[in-house]
Amino acid sequence: MSTAIINISSLVTNDPSLGEGPLGLIQDAAVVIDDDRIAWVGGTSKAPATDNAVDAGGRAALPGFVDSHSHLVFAGDRTAEFNARMSGQSYSAGGIRTTVAATRAATDEELEANLLRYLREGLRQGTTTLETKSGYGLTTRDEARALRIAAAHTEEVTYLGAHIVAPEFADDPAGYVELVTGGMLDACAPHARWVDVFCEKGAFDGDQARTILEAGRARGLTPRVHANQLGHGPGVQLAVELGAASADHCTHLTDADVDALAQGGTVATLLPGAEFSTRAQWPDARRLLDAGVTVALSTDCNPGSSFTSSVPFCIALAVRDMGMTPDEAVWSATAGGAAALRRSDIGRLAPGTRADLLLLDAPSHVHLAYRPGVPLVSAVWQRGVRAL
Numbered sequence: 011m012s013t014a015i016i017n018i019s020s021l022v023t024n025d026p027s028l029g030e031g032p033l034g035l036i037q038d039a040a041v042v043i044d045d046d047r048i049a050w051v052g053g054t055s056k057a058p059a060t061d062n063a064v065d066a067g068g069r070a071a072l073p074g075f076v077d078s079h080s081h082l083v084f085a086g087d088r089t090a091e092f093n094a095r096m097s098g099q100s101y102s103a104g105g106i107r108t109t110v111a112a113t114r115a116a117t118d119e120e121l122e123a124n125l126l127r128y129l130r131e132g133l134r135q136g137t138t139t140l141e142t143k144s145g146y147g148l149t150t151r152d153e154a155r156a157l158r159i160a161a162a163h164t165e166e167v168t169y170l171g172a173h174i175v176a177p178e179f180a181d182d183p184a185g186y187v188e189l190v191t192g193g194m195l196d197a198c199a200p201h202a203r204w205v206d207v208f209c210e211k212g213a214f215d216g217d218q219a220r221t222i223l224e225a226g227r228a229r230g231l232t233p234r235v236h237a238n239q240l241g242h243g244p245g246v247q248l249a250v251e252l253g254a255a256s257a258d259h260c261t262h263l264t265d266a267d268v269d270a271l272a273q274g275g276t277v278a279t280l281l282p283g284a285e286f287s288t289r290a291q292w293p294d295a296r297r298l299l300d301a302g303v304t305v306a307l308s309t310d311c312n313p314g315s316s317f318t319s320s321v322p323f324c325i326a327l328a329v330r331d332m333g334m335t336p337d338e339a340v341w342s343a344t345a346g347g348a349a350a351l352r353r354s355d356i357g358r359l360a361p362g363t364r365a366d367l368l369l370l371d372a373p374s375h376v377h378l379a380y381r382p383g384v385p386l387v388s389a390v391w392q393r394g395v396r397a398l
């Protein structure tokens with residue numbers, strides 16, 4: 011069954027061979043979906059015959075957002091912490107313990123219902139691929155069940171047993187690293203694609219992070235790193251050295267960090283929801299882009315430091331406060347996210363890619379930044395199925 015979406019005012023393909031500029035823009039465009047794949051893109055007047063047609067009515071279309079960084083297997087609520095922070099207290103990694111206690115106490119059904127709620131919330135705002143992590147269990151049983159629950163709903167699952175040192179190991183961090191790289195890894199590796207570590211003061215130092223990432227890699231997991239969020243540190247350069255798919259946050263960077271990212275194969279994933287929600291310094295996207303670094307943009311959706319599932323909101327922040335152009339921000343939230351997950355079948359619209367796309371109630375993708383906070387996503391196809 012083939013469907014043509016016609017009369018698209020402006021189509022972002024992210025394939026420069028198909029249209030204008032880095033976004034591969036096509037004006038007055040059409041897209042043909044066949045089953046779960048894109049079969050054809052081009053001008054509406056040249057669209058081939060199909061079984062069905064949907065008239066986009068002059069709306070803009072773009073690939074579904076690829077949100078490559080979230081923490082959605084959790085229970086509980088941290089409204090009070092946010093309220094306190096907005097009343098003057100500063101953010102530290104310690105608040106994670108509140109969510110750990112609530113997550114351990116929750117049933118599987120509660121955790122799954124909560125995950126589905128935020129997956130649906132993201133979908134309504136155009137997210138068609140979402141990575142999510144463990145990291146609020148911090149016991150072998152609770153980390154493995156978080157990954158099992160996540161893997162039932164997304165293929166992009168990350169083992170983050172090394173989110174913080176589990177409270178039971180407060181006096182024995184080395185013992186916790188042993189668990190994370192031993193029995194916990196054994197239980198978790200079968201359910202995950204990625205291994206991650208929070209490499210930060212108050213969480214894990216460079217040596218611990220290296221041990222954890224290397225152990226995960228030896229079990230077939232590919233590294234990604236929470237790096238340089240709260241201050242300068244070894245995370246970014248470790249990520250590049252170990253061939254991580256992505257270094258995430260990248261807020262506090264030295265010139266050597268930027269050079270390493272520019273020369274290596276690691277994507278810099280920027281998460282402005284975290285800086286927004288902690289009133290912290292913005293990451294400098296302009297500096298990274300000018301150095302030739304591949305930049306992704308994601309929500310970091312989690313109940314503590316960035317409780318937004320909205321990629322459009324992050325695009326608006328990146329344009330307003332991080333020096334990105336609207337084109338760059340849209341690319342980073344689609345093709346950039348795909349690069350951070352090492353995927354070539356999503357994040358662009360070209361023959362053979364997955365039919366994940368959305369229509370905006372606007373004539374151009376620029377409106378995502380031009381009209382902040384406005385729910386512009388008016389239709390979503392996921393794997394060729396109309397999901398919204």
Ligand SMILES: [Zn+2]
Pocket residue numbers: 079080081236310
């Ligand atoms: Zn995170």
